[in-house]
Amino acid sequence: MRGAADRGAWRLIAARDFWVRLRERSFLISTLLNVGVISVLILARASGGLGGGAPTFDLGVVGGPAVTSVANDAAALGHRGGVTVIVHPYSDQAAADAALRSGSVDAVMTGTQLYGLESVDQTLEALVQTSAHAAAVDAVFAKHHVPEAQREAASQTDPLALGALQPAPPDRQSNAGVAFIGVLLLYGQLFGYGLWVATGVIEEKASRIVEMLLSAIRPRQLLAGKIIGVGVLGLAQLITIAGFAICLAFATGARFQTSTAIWAALLVIGWFILGYAFYASLFAAAGSLVSRMEELQNVIVPINLTILVSFIISIGSLQDPNSTLAIVASILPVSSALAMPVRIVLGAATGWQIALSLTLLIGSAVALVPVGARLYAGAVLRTGSRVKLRDAWRAA
Amino acid sequence: MTGARLELEGITKRFGDLVAVDDLSLQLQPGEVFGFVGSNGAGKTTTMRVVLGTLTPDGGKVLWDGAPIGFEVRRRIGYMPEERGLYPKMRVLEQLIYLARLRGMPKAEARSSAEQLLATLEVVGDPGARVESLSLGNQQRVQLAAALVHRPELLVLDEPFSGLDPVGVDVLSGVLRTAAHDGAAVVFSSHQLELVERLCDAVVLIDQGRIAAQGTIEELRVSRARNLWQIRLRDVTSPWWEVIPGAAPLRRDDGVVVLELAPSTDPQRVLDVARSAGDVLSFGPVEPSLQELFREVVS
Numbered sequence: 011m012r013g014a015a016d017r018g019a020w021r022l023i024a025a026r027d028f029w030v031r032l033r034e035r036s037f038l039i040s041t042l043l044n045v046g047v048i049s050v051l052i053l054a055r056a057s058g059g060l061g062g063g064a065p066t067f068d069l070g071v072v073g074g075p076a077v078t079s080v081a082n083d084a085a086a087l088g089h090r091g092g093v094t095v096i097v098h099p100y101s102d103q104a105a106a107d108a109a110l111r112s113g114s115v116d117a118v119m120t121g122t123q124l125y126g127l128e129s130v131d132q133t134l135e136a137l138v139q140t141s142a143h144a145a146a147v148d149a150v151f152a153k154h155h156v157p158e159a160q161r162e163a164a165s166q167t168d169p170l171a172l173g174a175l176q177p178a179p180p181d182r183q184s185n186a187g188v189a190f191i192g193v194l195l196l197y198g199q200l201f202g203y204g205l206w207v208a209t210g211v212i213e214e215k216a217s218r219i220v221e222m223l224l225s226a227i228r229p230r231q232l233l234a235g236k237i238i239g240v241g242v243l244g245l246a247q248l249i250t251i252a253g254f255a256i257c258l259a260f261a262t263g264a265r266f267q268t269s270t271a272i273w274a275a276l277l278v279i280g281w282f283i284l285g286y287a288f289y290a291s292l293f294a295a296a297g298s299l300v301s302r303m304e305e306l307q308n309v310i311v312p313i314n315l316t317i318l319v320s321f322i323i324s325i326g327s328l329q330d331p332n333s334t335l336a337i338v339a340s341i342l343p344v345s346s347a348l349a350m351p352v353r354i355v356l357g358a359a360t361g362w363q364i365a366l367s368l369t370l371l372i373g374s375a376v377a378l379v380p381v382g383a384r385l386y387a388g389a390v391l392r393t394g395s396r397v398k399l400r401d402a403w404r405a406a
Numbered sequence: 407m408t409g410a411r412l413e414l415e416g417i418t419k420r421f422g423d424l425v426a427v428d429d430l431s432l433q434l435q436p437g438e439v440f441g442f443v444g445s446n447g448a449g450k451t452t453t454m455r456v457v458l459g460t461l462t463p464d465g466g467k468v469l470w471d472g473a474p475i476g477f478e479v480r481r482r483i484g485y486m487p488e489e490r491g492l493y494p495k496m497r498v499l500e501q502l503i504y505l506a507r508l509r510g511m512p513k514a515e516a517r518s519s520a521e522q523l524l525a526t527l528e529v530v531g532d533p534g535a536r537v538e539s540l541s542l543g544n545q546q547r548v549q550l551a552a553a554l555v556h557r558p559e560l561l562v563l564d565e566p567f568s569g570l571d572p573v574g575v576d577v578l579s580g581v582l583r584t585a586a587h588d589g590a591a592v593v594f595s596s597h598q599l600e601l602v603e604r605l606c607d608a609v610v611l612i613d614q615g616r617i618a619a620q621g622t623i624e625e626l627r628v629s630r631a632r633n634l635w636q637i638r639l640r641d642v643t644s645p646w647w648e649v650i651p652g653a654a655p656l657r658r659d660d661g662v663v664v665l666e667l668a669p670s671t672d673p674q675r676v677l678d679v680a681r682s683a684g685d686v687l688s689f690g691p692v693e694p695s696l697q698e699l700f701r702e703v704v705s
Contacts, residue, residue: 217493218487218491221491222485222491224460225459225487226508
């Protein structure tokens with residue numbers, strides 16, 4: 011007999027799974043879909059649409075020079091604060107309303123009113139109200155012949171100094187965009203590739219080849235090969251998409267910081283590896299419990315829900331990365347793969363939180379591999395009805 | 407060579423309350439073709455899976471060349487599971503090479519062995535075709551090739567003949583004979599008993615997880631031999647044998663009768679009585695077929 015060790019058998023399994031999945035149509039579709047969604051998000055940001063960058067308002071004005079003057083003051087005030095207000099004078103209110111309805115202006119201002127189609131943006135309102143108030147005060151001063159020096163003094167009020175106990179990084183707003191894209195990508199990869207592991211297991215069970223395979227290699231090697239093969243493909247796809255996204259962002263001048271985008275990409279890749287390691291053995295164990303593809307949904311519901319809930323919490327933490335829920339979710343291993351990278355990109359995660367989260371996730375991923383492998387080994391040769399978890403555990 | 411290649415020592419396997427294999431022992435020599443015969447659920451597949459290591463026995467040992475069988479030996483067993491299984495979408499040649507490599511065969515060797523086998527087994531069709539596109543008979547041959555491709559020293563085949571046409575049966579018989587001739591030990595199960603009889607050097611009859619009989623076909627015949635004689639007379643329907651003490655009719659059919667004789671009864675005396683009753687057309691001992699032995703053992 012040949013003396014070759016069987017240690018390399020998992021590589022054959024991994025290579026096969028990698029190439030088989032790579033050639034599948036669903037791989038091509040998911041790559042194109044990801045690239046498409048990310049292109050839309052980045053292009054939207056590049057054109058300033060998605061809440062990122064400085065806002066621009068179109069303000070319709072109806073009335074005499076006094077009204078136009080207030081609008082121009084509001085525009086000047088806005089300019090100082092990085093907000094662009096473009097003033098569009100209209101001859102009468104009907105024309106202004108028509109412009110509002112058609113969307114060419116965001117709000118209409120008359121001598122007595124400021125109104126929008128449904129509401130008025132708070133920033134725009136503040137600018138207009140402030141300059142209207144200043145104009146009114148000026149008018150009162152003028153009426154009472156208040157000398158220039160006193161007018162100056164009256165407007166020289168010291169504003170309250172603004173501060174924060176935990177100041178958010180100044181670029182959090184733009185980083186939130188990066189984090190959103192990152193977590194969306196991460197969610198798709200973790201779920202999609204976990205599912206592929208499960209379907210791969212069922213395919214081998216349904217085609218009965220698993221008994222051939224297990225007469226040649228150990229269950230743990232078969233499982234490891236499958237998880238690694240599918241995972242490497244997921245990683246390669248992720249790197250491709252991330253590279254594409256960064257190139258596109260630079261090319262279109264989307265308002266991302268270069269370093270943030272690269273850092274976020276690396277984070278997403280790193281947390282994909284960890285999160286995938288955590289979920290994949292669970293997906294494999296779940297897949298091994300059933301014999302037919304139709305039954306797959308039933309057994310993976312708990313894993314799906316876990317990933318989905320983690321994703322929703324992560325999206326929520328884009329707004330408030332320091333909420334208790336966001337912090338807890340970013341530390342617990344069932345959700346940290348999605349929740350932690352968001353908080354890191356937003357600069358909200360502290361060093362100890364990251365360290366604890368990493369330790370727990372790596373630790374539980376390592377602990378889950380033998381658990382998943384045992385369930386897998388105990389269940390994968392049993393065809394027919396769904397195998398109970400307890401039976402699978404005992405059989406191995 | 408001396409000593410057994412594969413040895414099973416008191417193998418017992420339970421599934422809950424069911425004892426699938428009960429204290430089963432057997433030995434397999436190199437170059438030997440070994441038939442595994444039993445009803446459905448007798449424990450054949452379970453025993454094979456224990457040999458393969460996909461099932462762990464509750465008791466007993468599997469030995470290879472006298473030492474407990476290890477994973478390195480096991481993974482090079484050529485196995486054909488009862489539940490046929492191949493990747494349906496994988497190409498025939500690619501699949502055979504892959505399975506050979508999983509069992510440790512270098513790629514180039516795997517390729518030449520696979521190509522050679524596809525020719526020997528007369529697999530019709532393009533080696534680059536997907537397995538699912540082949541006819542069932544051809545898929546069956548590819549399955550067999552998957553068991554043989556890494557040139558195993560032990561072949562364990564679960565019902566390898568089921569689903570094969572007569573030509574396929576002949577091809578497979580030839581391949582198993584050749585493998586044994588080249589020194590491999592071959593064990594297979596089958597319900598086609600005349601085939602087992604023709605092909606096997608030794609047979610195990612297994613019933614409800616236990617060995618009911620074991621040995622060469624000849625040994626089985628001798629050990630199970632009942633003193634049976636068949637006599638054909640022309641145009642005689644009367645029970646002429648009733649005058650012979652120690653002769654009991656087993657079957658009678660249109661002038662032919664099979665008698666079981668007590669050890670003390672001389673067959674020549676039976677012939678004498680028969681001749682006095684009419685024209686004897688034929689007279690001779692009855693050798694039970696494996697099928698008859700099997701029926702007798704199982705009943």
